[in-house]
Amino acid sequence: MAVIEMRNISVSLDQKPVLRSIDLMIEQGDFMTFLGPSGCGKTTLLRTIAGLQKADTGTILIGGREVANGATDYHLEPSRRGLSLVFQSYALWPHMTVFDNVAFGLQIQKKPKADIQRRVHDALAKMQIPELAKKYPGELSGGQQQRVALARAIVTEPDILLMDEPLSNLDAKLRVEMRSELKRLHEELKTTIIFVTHDQQEAMMLSTKVAVLSEGNIAQLDTPRQLYKRPQTLEIAEFIFSTDTHMNYLPAEAAQQQGDCGLQTPIGFFPLEGMNGQLETGTELIVAVKPEHIRLYEAHLPGSVPVSIESIEQAGAETLLHLQASGTELVMRTLDDPDDVELGRTVYAALRSDQMNIYHKESGRLLEKTYPVQTYSGGLAL
Numbered sequence: 001m002a003v004i005e006m007r008n009i010s011v012s013l014d015q016k017p018v019l020r021s022i023d024l025m026i027e028q029g030d031f032m033t034f035l036g037p038s039g040c041g042k043t044t045l046l047r048t049i050a051g052l053q054k055a056d057t058g059t060i061l062i063g064g065r066e067v068a069n070g071a072t073d074y075h076l077e078p079s080r081r082g083l084s085l086v087f088q089s090y091a092l093w094p095h096m097t098v099f100d101n102v103a104f105g106l107q108i109q110k111k112p113k114a115d116i117q118r119r120v121h122d123a124l125a126k127m128q129i130p131e132l133a134k135k136y137p138g139e140l141s142g143g144q145q146q147r148v149a150l151a152r153a154i155v156t157e158p159d160i161l162l163m164d165e166p167l168s169n170l171d172a173k174l175r176v177e178m179r180s181e182l183k184r185l186h187e188e189l190k191t192t193i194i195f196v197t198h199d200q201q202e203a204m205m206l207s208t209k210v211a212v213l214s215e216g217n218i219a220q221l222d223t224p225r226q227l228y229k230r231p232q233t234l235e236i237a238e239f240i241f242s243t244d245t246h247m248n249y250l251p252a253e254a255a256q257q258q259g260d261c262g263l264q265t266p267i268g269f270f271p272l273e274g275m276n277g278q279l280e281t282g283t284e285l286i287v288a289v290k291p292e293h294i295r296l297y298e299a300h301l302p303g304s305v306p307v308s309i310e311s312i313e314q315a316g317a318e319t320l321l322h323l324q325a326s327g328t329e330l331v332m333r334t335l336d337d338p339d340d341v342e343l344g345r346t347v348y349a350a351l352r353s354d355q356m357n358i359y360h361k362e363s364g365r366l367l368e369k370t371y372p373v374q375t376y377s378g379g380l381a382l
């Protein structure tokens with residue numbers, strides 16, 4: 001059974017639709033991330049689950065119990081929904097020690113003192129900050145405050161933890177550290193986590209499922225792996241890969257060559273098996289090829305295209321090669337040692353057609369199937 005069930009949830013703010021008829025199931029133990037550009041409705045969706053925002057239409061069930069119903073105007077108050085929240089601003093009480101900040105929720109629940117002592121120490125230990133118990137928030141770094149906020153959120157052992165950009169105030173190094181902490185915490189506690197971020201990498205690394213939001217709709221709900229492999233629209237692909245400026249997008253047309261159906265692109269023709277009759281000749285398409293799905297060979301192979309190597313970019317362990325193919329620039333990524341690469345030399349590039357994503361140019365939608373023809377094999381040129 002889903003722990004959270006949302007049906008037909010709509011919210012307007014200042015008469016502007018912000019969430020449009022959202023249906024979403026969140027299962028026990030999910031790490032569900034709401035991902036999308038600024039203003040797409042992520043925070044509003046989280047706030048609606050928490051009960052900080054009323055839904056205009058639809059129902060929300062948490063653990064099988066109705067907590068919101070737009071039709072009957074029923075709205076269970078946030079504190080009675082059995083959720084724990086962590087927001088971007090950690091809102092620790094400055095006049096209280098770390099211990100008291102973390103203990104607060106348990107004190108409200110009137111737990112026995114010894115129980116509170118044990119649970120606060122456990123929570124601080126889980127966040128690896130037991131030594132901070134007697135400090136005040138003003139004496140802590142941003143990262144330490146963030147850990148205290150998380151300790152406060154987990155100390156009541158909530159079934160469901162909601163987090164809105166909880167890592168956004170941290171510097172790059174701490175952010176990466178806290179991501180690992182969060183992942184560990186999720187694995188250890190098996191809590192259902194709902195997480196808001198606009199950071200693709202963060203979403204990919206942490207989540208079991210990602211809901212990509214676009215203008216108040218869920219554009220795609222998938223595992224991180226599937227989202228990476230098969231973004232369902234060009235818009236989603238462009239968002240998911242917006243920080244990877246090396247994604248290759250090639251204009252293409254459905255075409256026939258010597259009886260074969262395929263893709264006519266500026267760098268050549270790619271036959272696609274099984275495409276017969278699926279697409280009208282001349283249909284305009286966009287082909288997305290990931291830089292890791294291009295390989296180079298010394299000699300021409302069927303389906304490979306001649307390219308010259310224009311420049312080399314060393315990016316840590318991986319190398320990016322900028323290639324020129326009949327006036328089109330392609331970028332490829334390799335882990336191979338670039339020392340032997342000769343600039344300006346002509347080699348042959350093979351694109352993994354079974355990994356290409358082909359989109360209708362007009363609708364931006366991914367074609368249902370891509371059609372493996374040849375995957376590369378044989379010796380690498382590098």
Ligand SMILES: Nc1ncnc2c1ncn2[C@@H]1O[C@H](COP(=O)(O)OP(=O)(O)OP(=O)(O)O)[C@@H](O)[C@H]1O
Pocket residue numbers: 013014018036037038039040041042043044045198
């Ligand atoms: N209280 C409000 N009154 C009116 N409009 C609002 C209010 N809160 C949010 N909005 C609008 O609703 C839309 C969605 O906002 P929301 O904060 O949910 O987006 P978001 O995806 O979380 O964005 P961000 O990543 O920038 O926080 C935005 O266009 C925003 O301007």
